[in-house]
Amino acid sequence: MVQNVVIIGAGPAGLLLAHYLLRRGNYHIDIYERRPDPRLTSLFSGRTFPLSLQERGRKALRVIVGLEEAIAAQSVFCQGTIIYRKQGKTRRVPRKIPILTLDRNRLVAILLEQLTKTYSPNQVKVNFNCECIQVDGTAKTVTLKPEGKDSFTAHYQLLVGADGARSSIREYLVKNTGLPCSQQYVPDSYKSVFLSRCNLSAGVELEANKIHAWSLNNNIRTLMVPQPGNQLNGVILFKDQNNPLEGLSTKEEVKAFFQENFPTFGQLMSLEEAETLLKRPVARVLTVRCDRFHEGDSVLLIGDAAHAVSPSIGQGCNSSLEDVLILGQLLEQYGDDWGRVLPKFSEQRVPDAHALQELSDYTFPRQKLLLVEFFFRLKVRRLLHQWFTSWVDPFVFDLVIDTDLPYSQVLDLHQGWINKVKRSINEN
Ligand SMILES: Cc1cc2nc3c(=O)[nH]c(=O)nc-3n(C[C@H](O)[C@H](O)[C@H](O)COP(=O)(O)OP(=O)(O)OC[C@H]3O[C@@H](n4cnc5c(N)ncnc54)[C@H](O)[C@@H]3O)c2cc1C
Structure with missing residues (x-):
């Protein structure tokens, strides 16, 4: 019998799970995503940042034929990090095994392209600009609100909360089923930054296969990652109460701040980017620790919704994709009996999620x-x-x-x- 699955959130975790379920054959999937379709918007318009994917995440992608290759084709492989300092020596930290890096929104766009290319709208429907605003676990329905339209309800047999660190599905479980869960902001806030990798007239060209990091003494850091097409995407990180851009009001001041504090990056920053950076919102990272990732046989949390961590060792997305790999193994083992799969998933995954939080906070x-x-x-x-x-x-x-x-x-x-x-x- 076909099982009706509703996935809230078309991020890396929700989309990879859709691939896994559809390849098993007996699923119909509706995905609801509150943001617009990333294939139709500029990569640099929304809140996005570069991700590094390693063996854990890539192993999960590899299960779907052609997916890892499609992602690798639009990624850059980095063989280490260069750490710059205003005073003192530049430090090189090489890597033997290259790290695959790509932008979060690009990863999502590729997962989507492959999904809609492989399966028909009868098997999977992805609804953008459509937010989940309510869950009724007894009636097994969710209420959805499309942008500018009236809300409606959808029925599910399995509801998957893949809706990130501020998950509304998790919030429902906490309030209505007593799910033990704690959340905390990490001390660092960030803004996305987009630079060019070369400024030939200024004689600056950063290495195309290295991550470029710059730290100031007051815990302000910039991390820039090469992208295809001579682009560098990254973030400037700072303590919440110490936003270095806060007092600045013009694009010239922003550029001057970078030239003064991160001289090479300053030379790679256009005035357009300096102006946009000023307006770009400050983002905060929320970490989440839950003691269970499911409710009965019909609600599941995966990815950041279940275990968001600090990005310091770059494992949030890797572990979210690994969740799907483990779910896939359990579905195989228990013949798609969700009543057995879901508790086993929590049993196996919660200790690793708790360990990952420690590793992310204190490595x-x-x-x-x-x-x-x-x-x-x-x-x-x-x-x-x-x-x-x-x-x-x-x-x-x-x-x-x-x-x-x-x-x-x-x-x-x-x-x-x-x-x-x-x-x-x-x-x-
Ligand atoms: C600066 C930074 C750098 C990072 N670097 C790395 C890295 O190098 N490597 C790594 O592995 N991880 C990294 N991460 C973490 C990584 O981005 C996340 O762990 C990963 O995106 C989690 O995927 P997800 O699908 O679970 O959630 P998300 O990517 O957050 O996706 C959730 C989706 O759900 C949607 N949504 C939310 N609420 C609703 C709702 N009510 N209704 C409908 N839709 C909803 C959101 O719009 C979103 O698209 C980084 C994070 C940050 C902030």
């Missing part, structure tokens, strides 16, 4: 001295791992990035380092 230290220790440990472990592969594991960061070892096992192996960073933050 990178904030204290200068500990940061030096971090890079020292990273380098030494890389050498030792190269020489004695079977005896010495890579350091925590490389284990997260280069392997698909469950997050809870990575945490077990490196709890000492995580505790040390946690103590240093709590003491401050």
Whole structure:
């Protein structure tokens, strides 16, 4: 019998799940997304940022024939990071295994293109500009509000909350079923920044296969990632109460701020971008910790809706895609019996999500001295791992990035380092 699934949120997690379910054959899917269709809007118009995808996320994409290749074709592979400082030496952190990087909205557009190319509207309908505003778990209906039109209700057999960190489905579960859940803002806020990678007249051309990072002493950082077509997409990060752009009022002042503080990036910033940057909203990152990702046999949370984390080690999207891989394995194991799949999903995934939160919060230290220790440990472990592969594991960061070892096992192996960073933050 065909099962009727409603997915709220057409982000990476919701769209990949649609691919997985449709390939199993007996599903009809309606997806509701409150934003416009990303294929019809400029990549740089909305709130977007570059993502890095590694083995965990890519393994999940690989299950769908042709998907990883389609994404790789529009990505840039980065072989390390260059960390600039105004005073002092530029630091290079190379990577043996290149990291696939692409813009979040580009990833979503490719997932959508492949979905609508492979399946007919009878199998999957994606409704944009349509927000979920209410859930009735007893009647198994959701209320949806299309932009500029009257609201309507839709019936579901399975409801999937893939609606990101501020999930309305999770909010329903917290209020109505007592789902234990806590949320917290990370200390850093950010604004998206778009630069050109080259300014030939100024003699500036940044390396096309490196992530470019610049830190100031007051916790203000800029992280720029190469995109296809000589574009650099990234973010400027700052403490919420310390927005360096707040006092500025003209595009010339913004450009001058970058030229003064991040000189190379300043030379790559157009006045148009400086003007838009001034108006672009400040975004805050919310982290989410839930003790369960389902309700009965009919409601499921995946991706950021279930476990949003700080982007410091770039795992939010990787883990969201990995959720889908694990769901796919459970569907296979339990023959699409959601009454068994959903509790098993929570059982398997919650410990990893909690471990990922610890790893995201405490892998990178904030204290200068500990940061030096971090890079020292990273380098030494890389050498030792190269020489004695079977005896010495890579350091925590490389284990997260280069392997698909469950997050809870990575945490077990490196709890000492995580505790040390946690103590240093709590003491401050
Ligand atoms: C600055 C920054 C950098 C990051 N870098 C990385 C990285 O390098 N690597 C990595 O793995 N992760 C990274 N992440 C995290 C990553 O972006 C998220 O983990 C990922 O996008 C989660 O995917 P998702 O599909 O669960 O949620 P989202 O991408 O948030 O998608 C949810 C969708 O649901 C829609 N929605 C929300 N509410 C409703 C509603 N009520 N009705 C209808 N639709 C709704 C939203 O419009 C959205 O399109 C980064 C995050 C930030 C902020």
